Amino acid sequence: MTIADTSAPVTPDHNTVLSRMRRALRQVPFSVGFGIAWLAGMVLIAIFADQIRPYGITAMDLRSRLALPGTFPHLLGTDELGRDVLSRLIQSIRMSLVIAFGATIISAIFGTTLGFLAAKFRGVVEHLVLVLADFQAALPFLIMSIAILAFFGSSMSLLIVLMGFYGWERYARIARGLAISASAQGYAAAVVQLGATPMRVYLKHILPNVASTLIVSMTLTFPEIILMESGLSFLGLGVQPPETSLGNMVGFGREYLTRAPWIMLAPSLVIMLTTLSISLVGDWLRDKLDPTLR
Amino acid sequence: MIRFILTRLLRAFITILAVITFAFVVLRMSGDPAQVMLGPDAPNDTVLAFRAAWGLDQPLWVQYVAYIKSIFSGDFGVSMRDKASAIQLVIERIPATLQLTIPALLLKLAIGIPAGIYAALHRQSIIDRGVIFGAVLGFTIPSFVMGLLLVLLFSVILGVLPSGGQDTWQHGILPTLTMSIGGIGILARFSRSAMIEVMGQPFIRTASAKGLRWKDVVWSHALPNAAVPIVTIVGFMVGSLIAGAVVVESIFSWPGIGRLLVVSVTNRDLAVVQCILLMVAATMVVSNLVVDLLYGWLDPRLRSQSAH
Numbered sequence: 001m002t003i004a005d006t007s008a009p010v011t012p013d014h015n016t017v018l019s020r021m022r023r024a025l026r027q028v029p030f031s032v033g034f035g036i037a038w039l040a041g042m043v044l045i046a047i048f049a050d051q052i053r054p055y056g057i058t059a060m061d062l063r064s065r066l067a068l069p070g071t072f073p074h075l076l077g078t079d080e081l082g083r084d085v086l087s088r089l090i091q092s093i094r095m096s097l098v099i100a101f102g103a104t105i106i107s108a109i110f111g112t113t114l115g116f117l118a119a120k121f122r123g124v125v126e127h128l129v130l131v132l133a134d135f136q137a138a139l140p141f142l143i144m145s146i147a148i149l150a151f152f153g154s155s156m157s158l159l160i161v162l163m164g165f166y167g168w169e170r171y172a173r174i175a176r177g178l179a180i181s182a183s184a185q186g187y188a189a190a191v192v193q194l195g196a197t198p199m200r201v202y203l204k205h206i207l208p209n210v211a212s213t214l215i216v217s218m219t220l221t222f223p224e225i226i227l228m229e230s231g232l233s234f235l236g237l238g239v240q241p242p243e244t245s246l247g248n249m250v251g252f253g254r255e256y257l258t259r260a261p262w263i264m265l266a267p268s269l270v271i272m273l274t275t276l277s278i279s280l281v282g283d284w285l286r287d288k289l290d291p292t293l294r
Numbered sequence: 295m296i297r298f299i300l301t302r303l304l305r306a307f308i309t310i311l312a313v314i315t316f317a318f319v320v321l322r323m324s325g326d327p328a329q330v331m332l333g334p335d336a337p338n339d340t341v342l343a344f345r346a347a348w349g350l351d352q353p354l355w356v357q358y359v360a361y362i363k364s365i366f367s368g369d370f371g372v373s374m375r376d377k378a379s380a381i382q383l384v385i386e387r388i389p390a391t392l393q394l395t396i397p398a399l400l401l402k403l404a405i406g407i408p409a410g411i412y413a414a415l416h417r418q419s420i421i422d423r424g425v426i427f428g429a430v431l432g433f434t435i436p437s438f439v440m441g442l443l444l445v446l447l448f449s450v451i452l453g454v455l456p457s458g459g460q461d462t463w464q465h466g467i468l469p470t471l472t473m474s475i476g477g478i479g480i481l482a483r484f485s486r487s488a489m490i491e492v493m494g495q496p497f498i499r500t501a502s503a504k505g506l507r508w509k510d511v512v513w514s515h516a517l518p519n520a521a522v523p524i525v526t527i528v529g530f531m532v533g534s535l536i537a538g539a540v541v542v543e544s545i546f547s548w549p550g551i552g553r554l555l556v557v558s559v560t561n562r563d564l565a566v567v568q569c570i571l572l573m574v575a576a577t578m579v580v581s582n583l584v585v586d587l588l589y590g591w592l593d594p595r596l597r598s599q600s601a602h
Contacts, residue, residue, distance in 0.1 A: 134305065135312040138578045139571070140537030146559055147567055148320055227436045231541055234438045235556060247438070254442055254545075258450050268439040275434040 032284045035277035042093055042274055049094040055084040057091045058242050069262045077262045079252070088244050089266050095245040096271075099160055100225045104218055106164025107225075111171025112214060116202050118172065119179035129176070133169035141166055142231060149237045159238060163229055167221040174217060178210040212289040219282030223275040230271055246271050302586050306579045313575040317568045318361055322354060365572070371565030373558075380565035384551060384573060391550030393466060394542065395535040398473035402531065406478040407524060410485025414493065415512065425482045432479025437538065441472040441545040458547040469546040473538055477531060481524075488523040492516045521592050529585030533578035536570075 028036075045052065054073070055061075061074070061082035069077035069085070076085040118126040145162050152158055182188055183206065191205050230247025232238035234254075239245035241252075246267040253264025336344075345351045349360065364371065370381040413422035435443075448468060449457035456465050492498065493516055501515045502508070540552035547553070551570060558566040 131308060131312060134309045135316070138309045138575045138582070139313055139316070140534050140574060140578065142537050142540060143555070143571060143574050144316075146540070146555065147317070147571060151320060151559070151562065151567075223434070231436055231438060234436075235541065235544060237559075247436075250438060250442065257442060257446060261446055261450070264442055268442070271436060271439060272434050276430065279430065279433060 029284070031280050035280035035284075038273055038277040039281065042097060042270075045090055046094040046097040049090050053087045053090045055087040057083065057088050057244055059083065059087075066256065066260045069266075076266050077260065079260065079263045080256055085263055085266055088249060089270065092244045092246045092249050092267055093270060095239060095243060096226055096229060096247070099163055099229050099239075099245070100222055102160045103163030103166060103225045103229075104222045106161070107166055107168045107221060108171055108214060108218055110164065111168035112175040112207075114168070115172040115175025115177075116179050116206070118176045119183065120198055120202065126176070129172055133172055136165075136169040141228060145228070145232055146235070146237055149232065154237055154240050156239070156243070159229070159232075163225050166225050166228055167217070170217055170221070171214060174213055175210065178213060179206050182206045182209055216282070216286045216289055219278060219285055223278040223282075226271065226275055226278075298590065299587065302583055306583050309579050310572070310575060313572060314362065314365060315358075317571045318358055322357065370569040370572070373563055373566050375561055375563050380563075380569040383566055384554065384569050387549065387551045387554045390460060390548060391536065391539050391543070391552065394469050394473060394548060394550065395539055397466070397470045398477070399531065399535065401470070401474040402477040402481050403528065405474075406481030407485045409478070410482035411489050411517070411520070413482065414486045414489030417490075422486075425479075425486055428479040429483030429486075430479070432476035432483075435476065437472055437476060437541050438545060440475060441468070441542060444468050444472055445545075458545075460548055465546075465548075469542050469548055472542050472545070477538075481527060481531070484527045485520070485524050488520040489516065492519045495519070518592065522589060525585055525588050525592065529581045529588075533581035536574045536577060 054075075061067075061078060061084070063082070065078060065082040066080060067074050067078040067082075069075065071077070074084050074086065076089065078084055079088070114129050114132075118129040148162060149158070179202070183201075187209075188201060188205060191201050196205075226246075229238055229245065230250065233245045233247030234251040236251060239248045241248070249267040250264050250271075253260070253267070256263055342351070349357060352360070368381075370379070370384075372378065373380050373383055376383065409421065409425050409428075413419070413425040416422055445457045445468060448455040455468055456462075457468070459465050498511060498515060501511045506515075536551055539550055540555060542548070543550045543552035544556055551573075554566065555570045558570070
């Protein structure tokens, strides 16, 4: 009897959780589901790149150079030096995702901080931030990065830092606007009255209230950073050999466009599907998180 | 209105000054041009002579002041490699870049805007779905992939169009297409959403309720109001024309400004890079300025706001 008593209320509870999950899943459109699955796959590939990669990225198989895809033992074929395209693709996915993740986070933190500083101090600081944002908007990012990378020489850390400047002005403008309107609201004034330091007010009270809008901008910046990095690598100014990234693979595959188009097609397809997935999932998230942005 | 224009002009000027400073700081901080141009084995007095000849032995701020002065007197320096005037080198390449960017821009406007407006007025139609799909493609396919796919299809598989160079007008087709396809999608999507938003406004309902013909409602009530956001994105497209040309000109070995930039950057040709940086920034600033002024003309509300 006691057993029945305890289990009875649990079962319907369990059911509602399950059915709620099922309902939530059914509400996800097919395209968004595909996007989430693809992105999850990409993240898994990036994490376990070392384990699933069949060959080393510089391992050459000189007897089967420019091998066709679909042939054993090189599933996606080989390039001009007999290096396995699949292995290089896996490593490229890791490289491009690491750069894009790192850069998105740097850019969000940097931009939001500047935006908050502008909102807190107003006056000269605010003008300075806005002039910097104007400057960033006036100089196309690709041109600016080409100049910097070519003159300082390309290195992995410089590339991440540089990409970390991509889109900061967007976060700065959003964070500034949101923080100014938030600090006019009762809750911010209340914690200030309670003696909270500005740091605490901004990080613990204002940031959580504006976070959803900032996350939405991150879903916009992320694919753009992937495209920017692959563009630079394509021009030979981004990731340098022997390391490889998606754009880098397309750039080198271009030399063999007539004889071995698969070298260039495989990474191109990954770039397209990844940016497509992020924009599908991002659009969906935007509708869920921030109905005002629609 | 005059105050509005003056503030815009001042902001544009400050932005240009910031770009000049940026170019100067980055390019001077990055290494000794004398070593790069002459190689590591150059004798010491050659290096010193080179530095004296290019003013590189002066303190940095002296170089900076001299630089700003020369920029505003129209002197952009001399290419360290070709010994030709930098601005001359850049100007020589402008026609080639315009040959690609102007047709590409016209294609974007002529196809993108009507397609977006049509899609907004006929939602769920085939054109509407096509616009949404095209916009997604335009956003997700980077231009270097698009360019190579076009080369693969038209030059390698079909063999009907040349894949690089600038000899005949046929050589311009693939680069122009590469530049415009993505932009058409993006512009169509923008026009569509701008138009949808306007069509949902109460004054459209009023206009149809008072018995205006549908054509008049669209042409004289909806379109002028949808123009403001469309003009914004077009202004941005005009401003970033040169940036878009960098990748496309590299793919198709088209001798324009974009290619000149990539080549000069590999050669560390400071004067040419600075000149192009300034030109790109100036294009962007001027097109933003024009857009701002167009707002005043398109939207009387903004005009009256700026009046006081």
